[in-house]
Amino acid sequence: MPQLLEVWNDTVDSKHLVGSIAIGIGVAVPAFLISDHLFTSTGDAELGHSYALLIGIVGCIIGAVIAGILFKPKRVITQSQADTRNRQEVIDEVVEEYGELGDPRDLKPAVQEEIRALGLFDALVENHESRSKGAQL
Structure with a gap:
């Protein structure tokens, strides 16, 4: 039986939570570092850092989508007929x-x-x- 945790009023599997965090870091950090290197080496450093931050945010969103596809919700919703x-x-x-x-x-x-x-x-x-x-x- 998986170890379930409550995070932000939602039930999550602890292994899937760790996996999702790893995916987020694995996608967002390299996206930020690579884009920061590319943007700062081609021109204005401040503007390059800003664009790299935007790319890092996009990386976070991509990581969240990947984690959402890989790890399905653990909720069980039941409906009953009203009396x-x-x-x-x-x-x-x-x-x-x-x-x-x-x-x-x-x-x-x-x-x-x-x-x-x-x-x-x-x-x-x-x-x-x-x-x-x-x-x-």
Whole structure:
């Protein structure tokens, strides 16, 4: 089992982290040193150092891309189906705290579509109808 570490709120394999650092150094430092030598020997030394720094930054980006391709993320994402009963309980709590929500079918089509995408439209309609029947009694 790999030794996993948490770095900047992300889970990483310690061997892959060391490998990524080595790749970054192995690409960026030679890119900087070679370009610094080439740019400073052909003209203005200050401008040559600045361009060499830019090449070194590009080397860092290239190293990060290589490491990203070689070492895949270690995250495991699981999704579970929401319990509609819990939705109704939450909707009831919202109604108790903030007041009646109204009929979601009266909303603009774009808003209805967004509520459907969240999977809440049917639960809101059911809640509205049950409250309407309760008020009529």
